[in-house]
Amino acid sequence: MLSIPDASFPRPPLPADEQGAKAANTSAATLDRRLSVAPMMEYTDRFCRHFHRLLSRNTLLYTEMVTTGALIHGDRARFLRYDPCEHPLAFQLGGSDPAALAQCAKFVEDAGYDEVNLNCGCPSDRVQTGNFGACLMKTPRLVADCIAAMNDACSIPVTVKNRLGVDDQDSYGQLCDFIGTASESGCRTFVVHARKAWLQGLSPKENREVPPLMYGRVYQLKRDFPALEIIINGGVETLAEAERHLRHVDGVMIGRAAYHNPYLLAEADARIFAANTAAPSREEVLERFADYAAAQVADGIRLNHMTRHIIGLYAGQPGARRFRRYISEHAWRDPSPKAFFRAAAASVSAAPATEQPEAIAP
Numbered sequence: 001m002l003s004i005p006d007a008s009f010p011r012p013p014l015p016a017d018e019q020g021a022k023a024a025n026t027s028a029a030t031l032d033r034r035l036s037v038a039p040m041m042e043y044t045d046r047f048c049r050h051f052h053r054l055l056s057r058n059t060l061l062y063t064e065m066v067t068t069g070a071l072i073h074g075d076r077a078r079f080l081r082y083d084p085c086e087h088p089l090a091f092q093l094g095g096s097d098p099a100a101l102a103q104c105a106k107f108v109e110d111a112g113y114d115e116v117n118l119n120c121g122c123p124s125d126r127v128q129t130g131n132f133g134a135c136l137m138k139t140p141r142l143v144a145d146c147i148a149a150m151n152d153a154c155s156i157p158v159t160v161k162n163r164l165g166v167d168d169q170d171s172y173g174q175l176c177d178f179i180g181t182a183s184e185s186g187c188r189t190f191v192v193h194a195r196k197a198w199l200q201g202l203s204p205k206e207n208r209e210v211p212p213l214m215y216g217r218v219y220q221l222k223r224d225f226p227a228l229e230i231i232i233n234g235g236v237e238t239l240a241e242a243e244r245h246l247r248h249v250d251g252v253m254i255g256r257a258a259y260h261n262p263y264l265l266a267e268a269d270a271r272i273f274a275a276n277t278a279a280p281s282r283e284e285v286l287e288r289f290a291d292y293a294a295a296q297v298a299d300g301i302r303l304n305h306m307t308r309h310i311i312g313l314y315a316g317q318p319g320a321r322r323f324r325r326y327i328s329e330h331a332w333r334d335p336s337p338k339a340f341f342r343a344a345a346a347s348v349s350a351a352p353a354t355e356q357p358e359a360i361a362p
């Protein structure tokens with residue numbers, strides 16, 4: 001077993017030539033995972049993803065986890081629905097039955113997604129009852145069977161999102177066993193949440209905060225499995241941090257920070273993907289989201305189902321609190337979307353010049 005120190009990583013800026021200049025994501029074959037927004041249940045629905053896409057053209061977006069049972073027996077069309085502008089787009093599945101996962105991987109491919117991801121990191125009681133999510137880290141052979149079945153059923157990339165370990169199965173050697181076994185069945189890309197999970201005694205929220213982050217283990221995985229694509233996840237709050245991680249791994253996935261401070265995505269195309277594009281202003285993003293929201297409202301969607309995802313747009317800016325308040329107080333009344341977004345933007349500029357920016361929510 002290897003013993004890997006989890007020293008903090010070096011922090012010099014990423015040289016321009018290392019930032020790479022791959023083309024924007026257009027198909028599974030060219031999927032560029034240098035930056036992605038994490039799958040988050042109840043958060044990364046299609047409205048949220050549309051909003052994130054207005055901020056960054058290249059960042060890979062993930063759906064919420066959908067279980068195989070829901071996809072096979074539930075309202076499949078609703079679970080698979082997305083807007084073509086959301087590409088590049090990955091669908092996350094929860095399950096542990098190879099046949100059911102294979103069937104669902106095919107649904108996902110047929111719906112036009114660019115990637116299908118298997119959740120091996122969620123520690124909630126609900127997924128433990130179904131014997132999937134983080135529990136799967138205890139059964140690498142079963143994960144390998146799941147991946148093989150999914151790969152047989154579809155031709156889009158099958159990827160895995162996992163933890164460093166679970167419970168007392170948390171050594172680096174056991175992590176290597178998991179990655180090695182899963183990769184032998186054809187998985188080339190692993191998104192590693194850089195902390196272990198406790199299956200008993202911690203809530204899902206605590207399992208995102210209490211077990212310590214061990215970035216060094218993820219870097220070591222990349223060194224030990226250089227042919228695999230290793231994406232790091234957990235606790236990344238800024239693009240500067242993402243750039244530093246990219247010195248050691250192939251990609252960075254950001255969850256909570258992208259949700260609570262979405263404007264950080266606005267510079268991702270230029271900084272992470274070396275695209276020759278200027279960051280859109282917050283006001284431009286609002287204007288474009290207003291057009292989208294108007295079309296959705298005309299289709300019967302409640303305005304506040306969409307606006308809840310944008311309340312962090314001015315995080316850290318003067319007027320952020322007014323913006324949030326305006327949205328929470330007015331969106332549920334279902335006003336005309338265009339007028340609503342104009343007034344929401346105006347509420348920010350109404351902030352007195354002396355107002356101090358508030359800290360960004362964790």
Ligand SMILES: Cc1cc2nc3c(=O)[nH]c(=O)nc-3n(C[C@H](O)[C@H](O)[C@H](O)COP(=O)(O)O)c2cc1C
Pocket residue numbers: 038039040041042043064065092119121122161193208233234235236253254255256257
């Ligand atoms: C509200 C919420 C819901 C989440 N739902 C999922 C999920 O459906 N699938 C998954 O793999 N991870 C899920 N996660 C975990 C995130 O994908 C990510 O691994 C975790 O938040 C750590 O990244 P961060 O520190 O950048 O937020 C969820 C996290 C949050 C905060």
